[in-house]
Amino acid sequence: MAPEVKVPLLEGRGATPAQTLGNIVVSIVGTGVLGLPYAFRTAGWLAGALGVAGAGAATFYCMLLLLDCRDRLREQETEEDGHGGEQRPHGDGGNYTYGDLGERCFGPVGRHFTEAIIVLCQTGGTVAYLVFIGQNISSVLPALSSATVVLALLLPAEVALSFVRSLSALAPFSILADACTVLAVAAVVKEDVQLLVKRGQPFAARSAFAGLWGVPFACGVAVFCFEGFCLTLALEASMSNRAKFRPVLLQAIAGVTVVYVSFGVCGYLAYGDATRDIVTLNLPSNWSTAAVKVVLCVALALTFAVMMHPIHEIVERAALHLSRVAVVATLAAIACFVPAFGEFAAFVGSTVCALLSFVLPALFHLRVVGPTASTWARAVDYFFLLSGLVFAGHGMYTVLSPQ
Template sequence: MAPELKVPLLEGRGATPAQTLGNILVSIVGTGVLGLPFAFRAAGWLAGALGVAAAGAATFYCMLLLLDCRDKLREQETEEDGLGDERRLNRGDGGNYTYGDLGERGFGPVGRYFTEAIIIIGQTGGSVAYLVFIGQNLSSVLPALSPPAVVLALLLPAEVALSFVRSLSALAPFSILADACTVLAVAAVVKEDVQLLAERGRPFAGRSAFAGLWGVPFACGVAVFCFEGFCLTLALEASMSNRGRFRPVLFQAIVGVTIVYISFGVCGYLAYGDDTRDIVTLNLPDNWSTAAVKVVLCVGLALTFAVMMYPIHEIVEARLLAPGGWVRRRCGGVVQRAALHLSRVAVVAALAAIACFVPAFGDFVAFVGSTVCALLSFVLPALFHLRFVGPTASPWARAVDYFLLLAGLVFAGHGMYTVLAPIYN
């Protein structure tokens, strides 16, 4: 059984609404936000805003679906063993479930393996995006380190060393630091945007509200990627001292983040127009303050890269040491520990190698968002809800589930097509 994904700022239970709000923001906000202006360039400022709003609303609704599935499973277990909620909490499990648990309860071991595989691929995509972002930004500040592969080669030993830290509590400050650096970068971009818009006088002149049909899926893919942290929904809710207040706190967080995303994307596109880069920090002027912002942001992301890798390492090691597994059967204690260390080195090195071949940050983020993130955020929650709650749900609720399921699959299929079609041609 794979370990539960943990809450970045608070492990265990007893979180207040304010702490939970902070956990949600840390879980959701990431580097993807700096690719939103480029997405708005592809779709148009109005189409991009509507796409981000739709992604935020759908994400919030699907998070509620996961909570409904968890509540249904609690009811079923209470009926099966006759334990009340208080006795269940005293027993120690609290009726908590991970994303993988839902897959196993609904579809057996295959459901768990598939769900965990999607989680690993999603975390891998986010981790690679971190490395691509760091490589491109540091290369723009220090041309001597160009191409970005040189930056990643120099960064690899430090990332390998951080991967040996096995305590999420020790890594959590790095995640907070990365979010603080992201806020700093967003503030620097907004400051530059406001100055450029003030100079232009007519901000919407020459800017497309709707740039074309094919740009909309691209913008939606970036938007879905920006609402990362979906797999932590159940853990975030379980961390609260008063779980009944989680839904309104979640609603406040999603609405606030959506407003910030739309504002940032619109302002960035209006400021730079067709010159908007896939990482908007690359549009900033070449001066010492911009260079400092980029370097600080990259340092923060490099330190928090280990947090992104944490679930991947945990799942990989759980499989290596599974009962009956090759490592457990053939290796002793010292060799087992060496194998675990080597697995971490191999995973980090493999992701760094993949990042060297990613041509563009924006295209990669849109691809991950429209494929893996769409499966995690829309398809699996709708499928689980139909499995657990569907028989007793209203026809309207089932219709929405089927719509999300089919729309998510079509969205993922389109994302795969946009990548594979040029290769085939």
């Protein structure tokens, strides 16, 4: 069976509700938040706010579906053990990974498909990291001429970090990256407030609803922002009192959603149609802004190895014999051809992230709990299943259709 995915800030069990709350926030919040003002510019401030709130609510509900599936499988194992039947394969001590759920629901094919989606989702996140670093560093150091040059210079360091196999050794870098994200968000909010005070009429010349086609884009970025979905089971298993996980999860998702909506609205109201796909690029060109960008990029470069860890685990376990050097180099090459951070984040969010966050949880829940669930619960499952598939199909169509 696949080894359980570990949370970088956790080693072992016994986490308190406060520690779990912090770990949930750290696992969710990433650089995607800096693309939210651009998403609000595309959709409108009201449509963007509703899209982010909807994505947060849907993410919370589908996380609960995973927990329900895990609980039902534990009950089945207990019944099988009690009747002396042959025990089915399961996770360590009943602590399932996302791949374990896929295997229990649909056999080896379910595991392979689930883990393939996880790899694609993590790949999207790591490429977004590289695009973010390339665009920000090239804006601070124009002498490097382009993001491609930045990534070429960065590649040897990332290859070296990819051979650090201990998550505990990489955890300080992850914490540093999150601290720097908070610093960058604070710098942007400070600038937003100053601009809004100068304007005096924050909603003047700002669209509340910019058109129907902007809403899926904003929702895609929002789904991308709620990263860390596949860590739900590990986070719950880390608590000393698992019964308290659901209310703690609700507090975390609700708090993050409020921050996301506030940040997106303020950023768009401040910069309007000039809002960049990475809002730090809107900050004034001075030494403090440059310092924020550089520190944030350094932290993300160090955290890149944490994002790569699940990819390396799954790829190497599949015996594909692809070296870590080749994987990192391939992702860097892909990042060189990504035209814009915002469009890429929306694409990843509306396709593989939608499959991982909505389609698979609903599908697993229908398979495991569906036969005994109420008609209403099954209807909601089918709603998320079909909506997720339509959302992913729209994301693919948007990318493949001629502009």
